[in-house]
Amino acid sequence: LTSSARSSDELALVERKSASYVDQPLMPKQFHLGMFEIGRPLGKGKFGRVYLARERSSNFICALKVLYKSELQHGSGVEKQVRREIEIQSNLRHPNILKLYGHFHDSKRIFLILEFAGKGELYKHLRRENRFPEWKAAQYIAQMASALRYLHRKHVIHRDIKPENILMGIHGEIKISDFGWSVHAPNNRRATLCGTLDYLPPEMIKSGSNDKWYNEKVDLWSLGVLTYEFLVGEAPFEDTPIMTQKRIARADMTIPEWVSKEAKDLIKRLLVLDPDKRLPLEDVQTHPWIIKHCVKGERAANREKGSCK
Numbered sequence: 544l545t546s547s548a549r550s551s552d553e554l555a556l557v558e559r560k561s562a563s564y565v566d567q568p569l570m571p572k573q574f575h576l577g578m579f580e581i582g583r584p585l586g587k588g589k590f591g592r593v594y595l596a597r598e599r600s601s602n603f604i605c606a607l608k609v610l611y612k613s614e615l616q617h618g619s620g621v622e623k624q625v626r627r628e629i630e631i632q633s634n635l636r637h638p639n640i641l642k643l644y645g646h647f648h649d650s651k652r653i654f655l656i657l658e659f660a661g662k663g664e665l666y667k668h669l670r671r672e673n674r675f676p677e678w679k680a681a682q683y684i685a686q687m688a689s690a691l692r693y694l695h696r697k698h699v700i701h702r703d704i705k706p707e708n709i710l711m712g713i714h715g716e717i718k719i720s721d722f723g724w725s726v727h728a729p730n731n732r733r734a735t736l737c738g739t740l741d742y743l744p745p746e747m748i749k750s751g752s753n754d755k756w757y758n759e760k761v762d763l764w765s766l767g768v769l770t771y772e773f774l775v776g777e778a779p780f781e782d783t784p785i786m787t788q789k790r791i792a793r794a795d796m797t798i799p800e801w802v803s804k805e806a807k808d809l810i811k812r813l814l815v816l817d818p819d820k821r822l823p824l825e826d827v828q829t830h831p832w833i834i835k836h837c838v839k840g841e842r843a844a845n846r847e848k849g850s851c852k
C-alpha cells in the first residue's frame with residue numbers, strides 16, 4: 544500500500560477479499576491511528592484530506608479522512624456540526640451512500656473511517672466525458688433517487704446534492720459522500736453560499752420564511768439540476784452569481800433540443816418553483832426515462848434487480 548503502488552484491480556481483489564467481513568467490518572468500537580496502515584492520499588477538500596488505508600488486523604480497505612480541529616474554527620459550531628453529521632452518517636446503510644464505519648480523534652485531528660470508493664470523484668468523470676450518455680445519466684439518477692428515498696424515510700434531508708459530493712465505487716455505482724446533511728429538524732446552519740449557487744432551490748434563494756429550507760423537497764430540485772448537468776455538461780442556471788439567483792427564482796432555463804423528450808419531461812417535473820408540485824421520488828424511479836434505460840427488457844419481471852436499484 545505505502546511503497547508498492549497497488550493497481551486498482553489488485554485493490555479490488557483485496558477489497559473483495561476483505562468484503563467477506565463486510566457485515567462486521569472494523570468491529571472494535573475504539574479505534575486509533577496505529578490500527579491503520581496509511582496509503583496514498585486520495586484527495587483533499589476545504590476542511591480535510593483523505594487517504595487510502597488498511598485496518599491491520601482485518602486487512603479491511605477503507606478511506607481515512609483527516610480533519611484538523613484548528614481548521615474547524617474552534618467552538619464556532621462547525622466542530623459540533625461535524626459531530627452531529629457523524630452521528631447521522633454512522634446510522635445509514637445504503638449501497639449509494641458512502642458508509643462511515645467509525646471515527647476517533649487525537650489532540651489535533653478528527654479521523655473518519657469511511658468506505659473506500661474505488662473510482663473516485665464523479666465530477667471528474669463528468670468533466671472528462673463532458674456529459675454522460677442518456678443511459679448512464681439515467682442509471683445514476685435512479686441510484687440517487689433510491690438513496691434520497693432512503694434518506695427521506697429517515698427524515699434526513701441532504702440539501703447539498705451536486706456532482707462534487709458524489710463518489711464512484713469500483714463497479715461504477717455512485718455514492719453520496721458528504722457531511723453537509725442536516726436532520727429534518729430546523730438546525731441553525733446557515734446556507735454557506737461560499738459554494739456554488741447552481742444547485743440551490745428557489746425557496747433557499749428567496750428570503751422570507753426559511754422553514755421551507757427543511758422540507759425534503761429541496762432535494763428534488765437539486766436532483767433536477769443534477770439530471771440536467773449530467774446530460775448537458777453544465778448546470779441549467781449557470782451564469783453570473785446575480786443572474787443565477789434571478790434565473791433560479793424564475794426557473795428560467797432552456798433544455799437543448801437534442802435532449803430526449805423523456806429526459807426533458809423529468810427535468811421539467813423536478814425544476815418546479817412550488818416544492819409541493821415537484822415529482823415525488825417514487826415517481827422519479829418509475830418515470831419512462833428511467834424505466835427505458837434501467838430495466839433490461841427480458842428481466843422486466845424482477846424489476847427491482849435492474850441495474851439501477
Ligand SMILES: CCc1cccc(CC)c1NC(=O)n1cc2c(c1)/C(=N\C(=O)c1ccc(N3CCN(C)CC3)cc1)N=N2
Pocket residue numbers: 551585586587588589590591592593606608657658659660661662663664707708709710720721
Ligand atoms: C477530503 C476529501 C473530501 C472533501 C470534501 C468532500 C469529499 C467527498 C466527495 C471528500 N472526499 C472524501 O470524503 N472521500 C471519501 C472517500 C474518498 C474520498 C474515496 N476515494 C477517492 O477519493 C478516490 C479518488 C481518486 C481515485 N482514483 C483516481 C484516478 N483513477 C485512475 C483511479 C481512481 C480513487 C478514489 N473513497 N472514500
